[in-house]
Amino acid sequence: MHFGIRRSAAFYPVKTQVRLIMACFLLHNFIRSMTPVDPIEILMDVEILVYDVNEVEQVEVIDGVESSLEWNQLREEMSISMFNQFES
Numbered sequence: 001m002h003f004g005i006r007r008s009a010a011f012y013p014v015k016t017q018v019r020l021i022m023a024c025f026l027l028h029n030f031i032r033s034m035t036p037v038d039p040i041e042i043l044m045d046v047e048i049l050v051y052d053v054n055e056v057e058q059v060e061v062i063d064g065v066e067s068s069l070e071w072n073q074l075r076e077e078m079s080i081s082m083f084n085q086f087e088s
Contacts, residue, residue: 014086 012020032038
């Protein structure tokens with residue numbers, strides 16, 4: 001996750017959380033516009049080039065997910081719960 005502020009549960013109102021995220025995006029974009037060459041990105045690229053490709057274990061890639069009745073029901077229950085918490 002890009003922004004560390006979102007790594008843990010937030011106990012702020014939703015409106016405040018949205019404003020914090022927007023502020024993070026704006027600050028991130030401003031820094032990127034002022035610093036076209038990111039030194040951290042360069043270091044990460046070098047580390048990737050040095051990393052031995054043979055050491056990477058092959059994993060199965062999920063390229064699609066089909067909806068199911070269980071997932072739809074779970075999503076609906078979660079959204080209702082979140083909405084009820086937001087309203088209270």
